[in-house]
Amino acid sequence: MRIPFLVRAPREFLIERLQPGCGHVLAELHSEDFVRPWTDGEFEQLLAQDTVFGFAGLEIGKGSAGPVGFVLARHAADEAEILTIAVARSHRRHGLGWLLMNSVLRELHSERVEALFLEVDEANAAAIALYRRLGFREVGKRPQYYRTADSGRSGALVMRRDLR
Ligand SMILES: CC(C)(COP(=O)(O)OP(=O)(O)OC[C@H]1O[C@@H](n2cnc3c(N)ncnc32)[C@H](O)[C@@H]1OP(=O)(O)O)[C@@H](O)C(=O)NCCC(=O)NCCS
Structure with a gap:
């Protein structure tokens, strides 16, 4: 007897470099999870800076629907930082966060950056879990750093990924 089961259809993504002018889409994705979402204007200001770069992920076959995830990073001298990353709730656990982070790591490698x-x-x-799988390790803590949805506070971990 055959037992029916559900299979999650794989999703494929196209990764594109972020360009100025997409602040509204980023703000919308960002607002799904963050207690203080960044505004269109804040994203545009970041995208206008020479040191800031990032990538968007579009679902192949559904590209006209716009990005379903993005990552934004800043590169200064030998070091870089992730400013933010978000994947639409509808598209999580399909590998997009991993692809976006890897796009940043590849770019920083090619620029011989020391650490992210x-x-x-x-x-x-x-x-x-995503960052640990990508080789990040904890190098510090900032107690009471974030505001939580219930007006409490939550600590931040500072993580580092060596690139050389
Ligand atoms: C964190 C985030 C970007 C991950 O994006 P994603 O596309 O769902 O991640 P991926 O599918 O690429 O996951 C890669 C790996 O990360 C880990 N991971 C991702 N989500 C996880 C979860 N909910 N629970 C446990 N492990 C998880 C797993 O190891 C996963 O590999 P696997 O699916 O083969 O087990 C996404 O959950 C998100 O946008 N969260 C809200 C915004 C946010 O928290 N940003 C980070 C701020 S610092």
Whole structure:
């Protein structure tokens, strides 16, 4: 007897470099999860800076629907930091966060950057799991760093990924 089961259809993504002018899309994706979402204007200001770069992920076959995830990073001298990353709830656990982070790592490798840093809410298990799998390690803590949705505070982990 055959037992029916559900298979999650794989999704494929196209990764594109972020360009000025897409601030509204980034703000919309960012607002799905962050307690203080960044505005269109804040994203545009960041995208206008020479040191800031990033990538967007579009679902192949559904590109006209616009980006379903993005990452934004800043590169200064020998070091870089992840400013933010977000994948639409509807598209999580399909490998897009991994692809976006790898695009940043590849670019920084080619520019011979020494290390990539980020800060993450210590309660954000999904993001911490992703970063650990990518080779980030904890190098510090900032207690009471983030405001939580219930007006409490949550600590931040500072993580580092060596690139050389
Ligand atoms: C963190 C985030 C970007 C991950 O994006 P994603 O596209 O779902 O991640 P991926 O599918 O590429 O996951 C890659 C790996 O990360 C880990 N991971 C991702 N989500 C996870 C979860 N919810 N629980 C446990 N591990 C998780 C797994 O190891 C996963 O590999 P696997 O699916 O083969 O097990 C996404 O959850 C998100 O946008 N969260 C809200 C915004 C946010 O928290 N940003 C980080 C701020 S520092």
